[in-house]
Each structure stands twice: as C-alpha cells, then as structure tokens.
Amino acid sequence: MRLLHTFSECLPFQAPLHPGNLFGHLIATAVPGVEEWRDGVYRRNLRLPSGCGIAALQPFPDHIACTVELSDERDLDKALDLCRFLLDLDMNPAEVDAVLSADPLLAPLVSAAPGRRVPRTVDGAEFAIRAVLGQQVSTKAARTHAARLVARHGTPVGDLFLFPLEFDPAELAMPESRRRTMAALLGALRSGLDLSPGADRAVAREWLTSLPGFGPWTVESILMRSLGDRDAFLPTDLGIKLAAEALGLPVTPAALLRRAEAWRPWRAYAVQHLWATGDHEVNRIPV
Template identity: 85%
Template sequence: MLVCMRLERFTERLPFKAPLCPDNLFGHLIATAVPGVEEWRDGVYRRSLRLPFGCGTAALRPLTDHVECTVELSDARDLTTALDLCRFLLDLDVNPVEVDDALSTDPLLAQLVMSAPGRRVPRTVDGAEFAIRAVLGQQVSTKAARTHAARLVARYGTPVGDLRLFPLEFDPAELAMPESRRRTMAALLEALQSGLDLSPRADRGVAREWLATLPGFGPWTVESIAMRALGDPDAFLPTDLGIRLAANALGLPSTPAALVRRSEVWRPWRAYAVQHLWATGDHEVNRIPA
C-alpha cells in the first residue's frame, strides 16, 4: 500500500512559448477540481500526484513568461517525472503560433483565435483517474460529478500532505448512481487492472479501440479521454452540445456528421478548435475566479 510521509520541496520555473491564454486552461482545472485532490487558493492551483517512486503534490501559479511550479515529493527521484506531468497538464510544450496560424486559415475560427491567442488544452496528470472521473460525470452536472468524486476520495484516497490521491481501486457497487453506470465503472476498472494504458506515452489507437469496447463508452467519453489523458491534439467532440451550439452560432454545421466533415480543415489541431468553440459559452470553465 502506498504511504506518503515526509515530503521534500522543490521550486522550478516551467517556461513556455508565448502566447498563453490562461483563462480556460486554469478555469477548467478549477471548475472541475475534486475536493481533497485539487484546490485553487490565492492564485495557485494545487493537486496531488501519483508517481513511480512515491507520491507528492504540485502547486502551479501562472505568470507572464512562465508557470511557477512547486512540487513536494516523498521521493526526490520523482522530480523529473513530476515536472513533466505538470507540463503535460498545462499543455506547455505545444507551439501555439503553429496552432493559431493553422486554425486562423478558417475565416469562421479566425476571430476566435485572434481574440484569445495561445489557448491550450487542459489535460490531466493521471489518465486512469481522468477516465474514472469521466464515467462519474456521465449524464450529470459538473457539481454532481465533483460530489461523487469527493466521496470516493474521502473514503479511499491516500493522504499526501493536506491532499489525497484519487483512488483507482474501489467497489463500484457502493456508488450512488444507476446500475448501468456501475457496470460501466466496473468494466473500466477491470480494463485498467488488465493493462489499459491511458498515459501520454500510450498507443492512442489501441487505447481508443479498447475504450470503445467497454459498455457505456460512447464517442464523447472516448474522445474526451483521448484529448485530456492521451494528449491527442486532434481529438474531436462533434456530439458535444456546447460544441454544436457554438458551431451553429458561428455559421458552422451543427449536426455531428456535417461538423466532422467541416473539421477536416482544422486537422491536426481539432482539440484546440474545441477549446475555442467551448470558450464562446458563458461557463465557469472559461474563466479564472477573481
């Protein structure tokens, strides 16, 4: 059993290529934060980390030309991995100029890109955790999904300082949700234990195929995991209601099949087009709290 005792602190600068639009990047992480695992306090986003040699926490503060990153680790050998996970979480290694230039060739997206250059894709530090949270969030509000997740964390989460690790093993029968979603969760947990790899280094094709075989895993859930956990820059969510409403408002096709055809011109950066389309809505994921 993983036990995280004394933590050693390291502070590093995480540089990135400008521009960087922090609004939906940190806004998404804050709005969907699971109590006990994540928090936003005094301009800093914090969360727990599950690492190869132990565990830890990361505190991330967005600044003008870098992100200030403070990690506290149970084993110093995890420092490089922890910093890499933080960079992946915030999508700091993309070239935003290349993405923005590509999407701006579409006149219907150009104004969105011009008004918020450097949008990134908010990701995750733990693909298995994200997949479990995606199932918890199926057909319920963001608030309800956070409540389900917080209960799991309170019961099964391993303490890491003042935070906890999100549990990857538990009994789905104890979840307060419909039986069909309990079966979905049980199938996911079994797949994860059987070797389903949802890390950034995973084979995306293999992961997508495996996820698609699980009961209750439709295209929206599979593509969300591909975008946030696998880091696929071309993942696309044509069935998402927010995307369809935004597309309709811009004069883009709004039916899924037509939108997929239209999105061909955004390849290989459709995940970033998704962020721009989502940002047209008035939702808390699109802004950093005052």
C-alpha cells in the first residue's frame, strides 16, 4: 500500500519521562519487517480505520518527535492517538511516583528513574498473537517466530509490513498445545474479542481467561500492553520474582499480591521498576 501523506508533530508529555525501558522494550522485542530502530528513531506500521501508515518516533527531553506517513490523511488524529498510547504519554508521573515511593523498598527505584512509562502497543490483536508466540520461549525466539509469520503473510505498507491477523496455526513451529491456544485466540478475535485501548477490560479479561493456554501471565500482559490497564500485575513472572527476592519483597505470588495492594492503581508501573532491576536488553536503548 502506498503512503501518500506525511505529517510531522511534536508529542508533548508531563515530565519526567524515562525513555530507557520505554523504547528499550519496544526495540528489544521489535519484529523484523514490522518494526525497526534506526539512527535513534523507532519506526513501525499502523493499522488505521481508513488505511495504513508508518510512525517514526524519537525521544527528546521535552517531547517525542513524531512523523507519520499515511495512505489516507483522514487517519491523522487516530495515528497520533495510537502513538501517544504506545508510549503512555498521557500518564501523570507525579501521581504514579508518589504512590510507589510510599513503599520504602520501591522508593529508591522510583527516585533513580522517575517517570517510567508502560510500553504498550498500537495493535491489541497483534500483541495478543505475539504474546502466544512468546509463551515459554526467549525474547529472541519469540521474535523469530513472529518474523517468519510476517515473511509469509505480512501485507506491505511502505517499506514495512502489517502483522498478519489471519493464518493457519498448523504452520507454526511450536508444540501442538500452543497451536491450539493460537487457534482459540484467532477464533475469539474473529468472533468479536476487542483488544483495542477503549475496550471493556472486564469483558476482555473474562474472554481471555476462558481460552485454553491463557494463564494469568498472558492475560495480564495483554491487559497491560493492549488495553492500557495501569493496574495489571504479573506476580508469576520470573523477572518479577528475581527482583522481589533481591529487594526483600515477598516472593510467592500470593504474598506479593498482598504487598502490591499498596501500589494500586499503578501496579503496571511497579512492574516496570521491578523489571528494570535486571540486566536485560528491554531496560535500555542500544548505543
């Protein structure tokens, strides 16, 4: 699809903004062909109401530089809204950091990196499919599975490709149980499962939980990244467990959930601070 219209905008936000985990996560998990990091700019495609587009985003201390290329100029406002959602630019860092800093074990993390955002997605259905591809495998393996899918079924948009939302799970190089999980997800999406930012989170949670192979980690990840649930929490995540142990927080999921009650309604931001205690590429922008 040809992109005929180009617009450049400055996306403002309430300072501070910590770009490390925000762009680091998007870069580390980027699917070749769908996303790229080049010369300090993150680029990816957009699926829009009247067509398609590509967004290019670059962080600066007081704004995000944004350039969007569109097939239909009527999609400009929607494209900018998706970019703001992707980077969580409408959160109030003072409000979030104040709540998390009240916990003496989280306070040093917040002080060291105030204004952490939650890296999200511009396409909830795409992210859900990628979450299934990433179950029980490394970040690198998940990217490889997704890249193969894009190479076979992606739709060209400019120099990138739209991630496919329809394909045969039987062709995936993964265990049969995960193919069944993927088939169930694709069926739910065809039947009306809405994973866009404004969707009903309670309905989405109930629907996802009913699908085979969708445990708490997958459901909460989708709610956090696709629907923008700022209170989503991942007590069973390995990185969270390791961070909790290092900080002296409870390690068992039940005990950590009880401690995390004090972090409501911003537990998704606590997740970002806890993940950042580990030495993982998602926590930093590559040099």
